[in-house]
Each structure stands twice: as structure tokens, then as C-alpha cells.
Amino acid sequence: MKVKASIVQKGNWFFNKLVSQATKLTGHAEVGVFGGKPHITDLKQGGKRSIDMPDLAAIHEYGAPGRNIPERSFFRASLQLNQSKYGQYLMGQIKPMLLGKSTMAATWQFLGQEAQADVQTYMINGKFVPLKPKTIKRKGSSKPLIDTGQLRQRVSYRVVK
Template sequence: MARITVRFRDNNQIPELRRVLNELDRYSLEVGVFAENDTSNPSYVMIANVHEFGVTIQRERGSIVIPERSFIRTTFDEKNAEWVRFIRSQLRLVVTFRIDARTLWERLGAKIVADIQEKITDLDAPPNAPSTIAKKGSSNPLIDTGGLRSRITYRVVRV
């Protein structure tokens, strides 16, 4: 008579799943132009704020109005639902242990940065003043040298 050996493995992954899900809560994501990375003159943090919110500069002979050209807030408004779907797809990878929590946040940060950079490239309203177009040789309101676009970044912060 043949002898059959049966072995049981404990495949309970609930404790590991709990650890992975708790790890998701230990990170936050920040996206934008960060002051500690900005050693330029003029400051790209300042340039980003001016365009995001607009500004009126008072001068002796009148004023200069730089209109609001929101590229961060409007991207968040336009892409939020898409980002939620992206997070859901990445969560499937987290709960099946194919990626870790930090990787999810890194991937989301890279996606958001790419979306904001695309917005900077595509934004065309309000248009530049004719004198600004003549000075910089381009009608794209948010691109002159590409410095602002290239400084959009993210960081994953452990909380």
C-alpha cells in the first residue's frame, strides 16, 4: 500500500494585508514647486504663485496685471476622478502584494506631475499681452524657458 503524506500550509495573509493597508496611511503626497529646490532668480515658487493666482503690480505710471492662469488647481479639478480610478487600480496591486504602499504614492505623484506639466504646455488662456509675445517670441502664457514646467515635482512624505 502506498503511503500518502498530506501537508497543510497556513495561507492566512490577513496580518500581512493589515500591515500593508496600515502602511498606506503612513504616507502623504505633496505636489508643486518647492522652495528648498528653488535657487533661481527670479524664484520659480514666486512665478508659480503669480500665475496660479494672478497679481496686480502697482507702478508709478499705472499698473501691470498678470491674470490668473491656474495650472495646479484646475488640473486637480479636471483630473481628480481619473486619479481616483488610478489609485483604485494601484490598490489592487497593493492588496495582492505586487507593489508596496510607497510605490503607489510614487506612481501617483509621477502621474499628477505629468498631468500638471501637460496643463502648463496646453494652457492658452488668458493669452499673453502682445508686448509679452513680442518680448519672449511665444504666445504660450506659461512657457518661456520651460523652467516652471520642469520644476513641477512631487515628494512622498512619511507621516
């Protein structure tokens, strides 16, 4: 399952066209939880089960109504909250790129790192649906999305060409 968000400036046709063309020519940055080892969950009554980290991220991001898990968007919410910052950075890179002092690859690299840090910070400081008392008792904390720290640590970025 994939989570997708894009940088869009409402009402700014030039900026949106610039980002669209830059993406076609030079790629883009993606922020997410990409593959890897399964997350092992220790269920007190049901033993242990494993789930892939990308699936765990998607369950938290979109919720799972059939399993009574509410949506706790940390990717889309964080990227939306910070999209004007990313847009301003991109606009500020036009002149350095035209003068040969920067590259689009370096710009995507920086934006990927920035977005990764923003998502990880939002996981700690964001406003989410509170946990149920049963969940708080099981994990010993009332903080949504933070249990072992594995999911937060697995948030990363990649530059795609």
C-alpha cells in the first residue's frame, strides 16, 4: 500500500508548472517506509505476529475500519502542513540552478531529508485520535504511533530519477 502526497501551491500556476516540469526532467523525492524486515508485535494473549513496516505505516495513515483502528495520518498531514516551506525552498533554488551553483538532484536530496525529518517530528508532536484505554494499558503509554520507535525510525526518503 502506498501513501502519496505532492507539493501543490493553490493559485500559483507558474510554480505548479515548474514543479511538474522539474519532476519530468529530473525525478522527485519520495518519503515513506520502504520494504525491509517485518515488525514483530508481541500480543499479550495471542502470541507474536509479524507485519511489514510499510503495511503498518499504511494502517496508521489510513486506518482500518474493519479492525476498529482510526486514521492517524502522519505522512499526508505532515507534508500538507509543510508544503509551503518546500515550495519556498524550490522557488529559492531556481536562480542557483540557473547559475550552475546547485542541481535539481541536490534540491530533491535536501527536500527528501527535510520531509523525512518533518514526518518523524510530526509523529511525536502531531494531534491524533487518542488511544483506547485498553491500548494504553497494553503499551504503557498514551502516545499514538510511538511504541517501540521502529516505525518512526523506518521513515526515510529516496530520490527517484
